[in-house]
Amino acid sequence: MTTTPGIRRILATTVVAVVLGSAVLAPSASAAPSPTVGLYGDSDPTYDGVWRQSIGIMGLAANEITPPAAAITWLLGQQCANGSFQEYRADLNVPCGASDPVNYTGPDTNATAAALMALMALDDSDVKVPARTMNAIVDAADKAGVWLRRQQNADGGWAYFPGGTSDANSTGLSLSGILTQAPSYDITAYKRAARFLGTVAASCADGGGFAYQAGSAVDGSASAQGLVGLVGPMPVSGPRKLAVGAPCANTAKGKAISYLAKGLAATGTLTSALSAGQPDYANTATAVLGLVAAGQGRAAVAKAVSALKANASAFTAGGSPTATGLLLLVAQATGGKPTAFGGLNLVNALNASIRK
Numbered sequence: 001m002t003t004t005p006g007i008r009r010i011l012a013t014t015v016v017a018v019v020l021g022s023a024v025l026a027p028s029a030s031a032a033p034s035p036t037v038g039l040y041g042d043s044d045p046t047y048d049g050v051w052r053q054s055i056g057i058m059g060l061a062a063n064e065i066t067p068p069a070a071a072i073t074w075l076l077g078q079q080c081a082n083g084s085f086q087e088y089r090a091d092l093n094v095p096c097g098a099s100d101p102v103n104y105t106g107p108d109t110n111a112t113a114a115a116l117m118a119l120m121a122l123d124d125s126d127v128k129v130p131a132r133t134m135n136a137i138v139d140a141a142d143k144a145g146v147w148l149r150r151q152q153n154a155d156g157g158w159a160y161f162p163g164g165t166s167d168a169n170s171t172g173l174s175l176s177g178i179l180t181q182a183p184s185y186d187i188t189a190y191k192r193a194a195r196f197l198g199t200v201a202a203s204c205a206d207g208g209g210f211a212y213q214a215g216s217a218v219d220g221s222a223s224a225q226g227l228v229g230l231v232g233p234m235p236v237s238g239p240r241k242l243a244v245g246a247p248c249a250n251t252a253k254g255k256a257i258s259y260l261a262k263g264l265a266a267t268g269t270l271t272s273a274l275s276a277g278q279p280d281y282a283n284t285a286t287a288v289l290g291l292v293a294a295g296q297g298r299a300a301v302a303k304a305v306s307a308l309k310a311n312a313s314a315f316t317a318g319g320s321p322t323a324t325g326l327l328l329l330v331a332q333a334t335g336g337k338p339t340a341f342g343g344l345n346l347v348n349a350l351n352a353s354i355r356k
Contacts, residue, residue: 059328
């Protein structure tokens with residue numbers, strides 16, 4: 001787990017800054033960035049463009065592999081002037097609109113948190129990025145972090161779209177993003193978020209875990225994404241020696257850890273809330289990252305990694321950048337090889353999906 005800002009970040013904020021203009025400028029100011037060139041994946045990016053790009057970039061950076069310059073340029077070009085990100089801006093000449101929690105449009109916390117984590121992963125790793133690009137990365141991360149911190153609700157949680165109701169998923173992702181810049185459990189934002197997550201946690205007697213929102217049923221997605229915010233910034237630095245058990249403790253973090261470890265120990269995968277009984281490899285991968293960061297659930301993590309390797313081809317079918325990026329993160333966190341995970345070269349697979 002990254003615990004301190006990268007040296008290049010410190011240097012980049014002390015040198016005389018290159019004038020970058022608005023937050024949507026790419027590293028090269030000679031031309032406006034393309035809304036498609038450099039994007040990972042050939043599917044419609046309307047609802048997941050920034051998310052999948054960020055997970056892919058973070059996965060490469062976690063393994064100290066430099067992403068293609070075009071991929072970084074694409075992500076930087078998608079940033080809104082106020083520092084936030086929405087999932088996709090088809091016309092970069094049109095400013096981002098306001099966040100709309102009713103119609104689910106405009107900048108959102110999930111896209112912004114993912115982008116922030118990706119940008120900070122680039123900053124904190126040993127990837128080879130030109131100085132001017134790194135300056136742009138640092139500037140974009142700073143603006144994203146400021147925007148994201150301002151979206152924390154009065155109850156301590158974050159909503160998917162600002163103005164909406166707090167939920168466990170958005171709270172975990174947002175908190176994890178913020179911890180990349182302020183890696184401390186002692187900050188006010190962390191304490192408030194932990195209290196909120198405690199309000200959507202089931203008791204140990206009921207098995208623990210998080211519900212998406214109060215009144216919802218506990219599920220793997222809310223528990224896994226909620227946990228990553230409580231155990232520190234992503235990506236996770238691994239591999240780590242994990243404790244054998246994961247007993248349920250009377251804390252939000254302890255309840256999520258126990259729920260996820262039990263779920264993975266049974267079959268190696270979490271099931272999908274959208275398709276009852278079907279394995280959900282994305283939530284499984286996220287749960288692995290949370291458990292490794294927490295240092296607990298040795299048997300559960302081992303079983304889950306085996307399941308992810310066995311189903312890597314199915315999970316990444318169609319060249320899914322999100323799936324490939326998640327497996328890159330799991331490989332790094334658990335000591336796997338990013339070029340030979342479940343029979344796949346994840347690095348080549350991700351980079352082969354980039355649009356030109």
